[in-house]
Amino acid sequence: MKTTTINLQNLSFGLFIGLLSLSCNSDKNAEKRNSVSEYNVLTVSPKTIELYREFPVTIEGTENIEIYPKIEGFIDKVFIDEGDYVQKGQILFSLNAPEYEQELLSTKAAISSAKANVSSAQVDIEKAKPLVEREIISKFELTSAENSLTAAKATLEQAQANYSNAQSNFNYTKITAPVSGYIGSLPYKLGSLVSSSITEPLTTVSNIKQVYAYFSINEKTYLEFAKEGLLSNMNEVSLLLPDYTLFNQKGKIQTVSGQVDEETGSFHVRAIFNNPDNLLRTGNSATIQLPRTIKGAFLIPQSATYEIQGGVYVYLVNNQSQVKSTKITVTATNSGLAYIVTNGLKEGDQVVLEGISGLSSGKEIKTVQVKESDISALQQIIEKVTSTNQ
Known part of the structure; x- marks a missing residue:
């Protein structure tokens, strides 16, 4: 019978080494857990967002007429x-232009003289008729008298035309x-x-019961707006005044130029606004707002993004609490502090909000959920979205 002898001293030493190894591994795991940093993340959800495209405009009255004199004075x-x-x-x-008053008096006198000549010619005809019938004078003399009457009437008509012209010139004073x-x-x-040749008008009269708002858009923007129907006169547009308040009347796009301006490469657009309180005047500057509705979009702060070679990226957190760099398609908001994401995100994605410069794909993080309403860059936009959807 074979007997197995156990060396208790060696066994005790082996147990000691094993326990020491387990203790070291446990400390390393604890250290690893403690080294995972916390990051604020936002869980995104789709929204219908009302966005405004803004352009500087120049205001003009619908009738803006320069006044020039027609005569010298x-x-x-x-x-x-x-x-x-x-x-x-x-x-x-x-205007003080005495020559036109003198001309008016002169032509008026010419009319009186012409009328007298007509009367005299008519009398001559009346005298000549019975004498011709009695063959005291020849028919030639009657014809001559009739021709004199025709000439006198023509002179009267010319005098009347001259008077009318003189009257017009006098009225121009x-x-x-x-x-x-x-x-x-x-x-x-x-x-x-x-005079009529002055370079600067006497003044300008502006009818501002309605006003035009003129602005320009480049070819790319024109194509975007045309595809989305934003330049239709069925859409209402708003006007932001220089004090950053909204004008109390909505306007409509009225015309878009039929061709591109070769010098600027842009289209000229005209909108019209009612101006019942005469608040807007010719020459005012303002900013026109063209509404654009984006459905199924996501809203994130601009600080959660970074750019590489013209592309915009965010870090998303997966189920293993690891981050992954993801390219997105964005549109800037009016505030300039947030992006509207139209491609690259889906509902429920977790976007890392800050500290992204120290991240790389595959890094494990500890997430801290943040509400949209707690992000100042999104608050104003969220309120606008809420009011739009109510």
């Missing part, structure tokens, strides 16, 4: 002041408003000599 009276509202036909300026509206600047003062 000295400004005798100015009946209006800058900023006044005038009615159509109201006198704006009076009173310059009236062609439309109702507001008066612009008044560069010429009393006594200034003006």
Whole structure:
């Protein structure tokens, strides 16, 4: 019978080494767990987002008429002041041009003289008729008298035409408003000599019951808007005033230029707005807002992204708490602090929000969930989305 002898000393030493090894492994695992950093993450969900594309505009009244004199003369009276509202036909300026008054008197006298000649010619005919019948004078003299009457009538007509022309010229000494509206600047003062050839108008009259908002868009933007129907006159547009408040009237796109401006490579667009309170004036600047609705999009702060060679990327967290770099397609929001993601994300994805410069694909992290309402860059947009969907 074979006997097995156990060396208790060796066994005790082996157990000691094994326990020591287990203790070291346990400490390493604990150290590894402690080395996993915490990162704030956002679990995304799709939304219908109302986005605005903004463009600077120049405001003009629907009627913006420059006033020029039609005759030469000295400004005798100015009946209006800058900023006044005038009615159509109201006198704006009076010119001192005495030659036109003299011409009017002269042509009026010429009419009186021509009428007298007509009367005399008619009398001559009446005298000649019975004498011709009695053959006292020849028929030739009657024909001559009739021709004299025809010539006298023609002279009268010419005199009347001259008077009408003189009357028009005299009327031009009173310059009236062609439309109702507001008066612009008044560069010429009393006594200034003006004529139809002056380079700067006497003033401008602007009808601003409705106003035009002019702006330009490049070819790429035009194609985007045309495909989405944003340039249709069925869509309402908004106007942001220089004090960053919204104008209280909605407008509509009215026209888009039929061809590209060769110098700027852009299309010229005109929108129209009602202006019942006359708040907008010709020459005002503002910003037009064209609404654009994006369905099924995701909203993330811009700080959660990074760029490589023109592409935009985020880090997503998988089920093993590991991050992975993912390319996304984005559209900037009006605030400039957030992105609308239209491709690259799906509902439930976890996006790392901050500290992404120290990450790389495959790195394990500990996630801390953050609500959208707690992210300041998204709050305003979320409120807009909420109000739009109600």
